[in-house]
Amino acid sequence: MHGGLSPQLTNWNQIRKITRPLDPPNPSIAIDLLWSDPDKWVKGWQANTRGVSYVFGADIVKTFCQTMDIDLVARAHQVVQDGYEFFASRKLVTIFSAPHYCGEFDNAAGVMTVDDTLICSFDVLRATYKPIKRIQK
Incomplete structure (x- = not known):
């Protein structure tokens, strides 16, 4: 993933069927995969303060991993202090x-x-x- 999860995503074929390249419509699974973010203070889904997509809680990650039969979601999209950061009991990084x-x-x-x-x-x-080397004229 780049951003995160989507409340509409229930199987891998939905991702395979996304026509590329695209300018993803809002709302859509594609926009959520690009823009959604995990939030340790959230349970379920809530509107994202970025103005697009959602934020989601650890409960969503755990359910997603079970539904999709995976152990870990790897994503980017947010600055983290130490280069990587786990979420949802190490189900998302x-x-x-x-x-x-x-x-x-x-x-x-x-x-x-x-x-x-x-x-x-x-x-x-x-x-x-x-250090920056300055060239004198």
């Missing part, structure tokens, strides 16, 4: 790979690797800063 995002955040980048036995591991990368 947010991975953000842009350190020092937009020059405004002091976040690390995260990279997730999945091995042949489906074990996930993470590398965390911090931005490094080099």
